[in-house]
Amino acid sequence: MDRKQHRVQLNDGHFMPILGFGTAASAEVPKSETEEATKIAIDAGYRHIDSAFVYDNEEQVGCAIRSKIADGTVKREDIFYTSKLWVTFFQPELVRPALERSLKKLQLDYVDLYIMHFPAALKALEKCKDAGLTKSLGVSNFNHKQLERILNKPGLKYKPVCNQVECHPYLNQRKLLDFCKSKDIVLVAYSALGSQRDKNWVDQNSPVLLDDPVLSAMAKKHKRTPALIALRYQIQRGVVVLAKSFKEKRIRENxxxxxFQLPEEDMKVLDGINKNVRYTRGEFVIGHPEFPFSEEY
Structure with a gap:
């Protein structure tokens, strides 16, 4: 398999692998498990690793990456690593120290992508890119109006390369995807397999995506798992997809x-199961003037 074919070019010239390994986990998951799972993912062929300061696991993820570099499995430039600026560090003077704190935990010289969650601290982020601490800048959970606003900002130096949002067959984000494509911004999907039942973040009454009868029937037809159908659906739409599992069998399976490829008629059927179900509703920021989910897209 030529891994170079399985990546998308970003608007700043860098490349992002289209399948990423997500490392967010609930507090009950031991940190050592994150390290082990990340090593397994790299051995299985993942080259895009997604984490964040707020996941409180960058030390373990960095350790896994460095050990796979040390044993010759990968070079640093083979890995595309994403970190994120948490909302408590949006004041301009806190941005670079936050990124430097992540780099210290990771024991890496740079990250490949640094993402911010709201339209703030842009100038300070641009300085981080100028300093070589990150190769690319992206955003997360932006609706199309927030993206428009940042793209129209006077003196914008670096356009965001991606918008990382919740996206799966129950929330297919068709309008936001079309908008991002029109602006040469890559859509990156988190919670791509629905979501783990983390009581702190997830509406417990949400339907379980991977139990969906349409997905199950299609999985049977293609002799694949429902998870693989959900991931393949995104890749064929040009969405970069983060797959999250700490089970070795699933990591390798994904x-x-x-x-395999889904024929056009299957893609249309999957388009039809969209329910606009959002697992991560961002309740901790409801009421904030920049709350992103009150817009249609």
């Missing part, structure tokens, strides 16, 4: 997403 790499099979490049081994």
């Amino acid at each position: 790499m099979q997403v490049f081994e």
